[in-house]
Amino acid sequence: MPPKVKSLEDREKLRASIIDAARTLFVERGIEAVSMREIAKKINYSATTLYHHFADKDALLQAVCDEDFLKLASRMRELMQLPNLIERIQAFGKSYAIFALRHPSHYRLMFMTPRAPCNLDITQIEPGNTEQDAYAQLKLVVKEAFDADLFRPEIKNFELIAQTLWAATHGVCSLEITLGNDPWIQWAEIDERFNLMQRAVLRGLLLNPESID
Amino acid sequence: MPPKVKSLEDREKLRASIIDAARTLFVERGIEAVSMREIAKKINYSATTLYHHFADKDALLQAVCDEDFLKLASRMRELMQLPNLIERIQAFGKSYAIFALRHPSHYRLMFMTPRAPCNLDITQIEPGNTEQDAYAQLKLVVKEAFDADLFRPEIKNFELIAQTLWAATHGVCSLEITLGNDPWIQWAEIDERFNLMQRAVLRGLLLNPESID
DNA sequence: GGTGTTAAATTAACGATGTTAATTTAATTA
């Protein structure tokens, strides 16, 4: 018994519920393990209906990621008001890590899965827009600190600094996600690992490393 | 026209050729995009033959990874003779990164794909054996440097240091693999990113950071 | 109020996948 002719609002609602169902399942069991049919069944629709809202599974995945990117960006945005620049950078990293470790499957989707080079065509997110793009925000803080000569002078490129800070936190989080439960490694506590990484890399980048001791 | 009754040597040879074909295809096009039938066709066998040598696709994948882990470990092993401890640590990181970036799909298989917690049952590799386990080697160098009091004294746990060094390099490499071609980010040169990370994190960990300037 | 038109959903179907069952082939053993 198919209903008919929906308002634009209803269409939007259905689209959102598809995304939510997809995310829940992706996060629960991994992307490849979830079929379009399952996603559809979860919201009591037939599989083909999904194709009226998304071109294919990849497009649906991209939509899920988009929402998550936005959420991450808005969470990050709250930290931008911290007055002390270095504290702001530290809080930024910590908040990012908490997001990653609380939503490991989201994080895997977003930053650990090589996908078609971030389909700029499909994605809704405008790169560089600090409202939407967490990386753009990181660049902003780092640039401020860079302009205030807080970093070692031989580093000429502030974007390189941002990328290094990002990679450091990403390294800790993604290793934890991939191998955190692996008996092969006797992992130290994740907090210890994160803290040491953050302190070490900052000490190595800052002009006055003792300022964070 | 099926041949028949193989010597144990022949069996081993076929097994190896399956692994090689699988690796080649996995690396070329990614794990999920490659079917058992394709792997089989590449060596002129039917798909079911693979199942006489590997329980399923995952077991075949594990076998591919095992070989790669061994290769990585043996490559690392050559560096262990460098006399200077810090140079050895640096060379270790560099060699690791070169491996990761030259064989991104291998690397993805090995360190970026959450799989059943490193099936200690299935894997051939003995964790801790420095002949087979690159991480065990890293621990060894780091412990030596730790015992020589090269690191900051407030860091009490040498394994934590090893894990931080690993995460730093992994962060740079895995971001490059996932997003290196993404127009969203204006990446600095990968060499720059690697070098800055290595210098920064070492400076942050070492008792005498100026020793690497 | 009936009649098209059209959007939204459905069922049916296609080709490909991982995997299993049943079968064939041929070398070894008795």
Added chain:
DNA sequence: TAATTAAATTAACATCGTTAATTTAACACC
């Protein structure tokens, strides 16, 4: 020569992403 058995094959199954064809029902107009 006959029986056994390992190694391979072909056939088949259920499921996947996806497309085509079809049905359902709300609206616009006469």
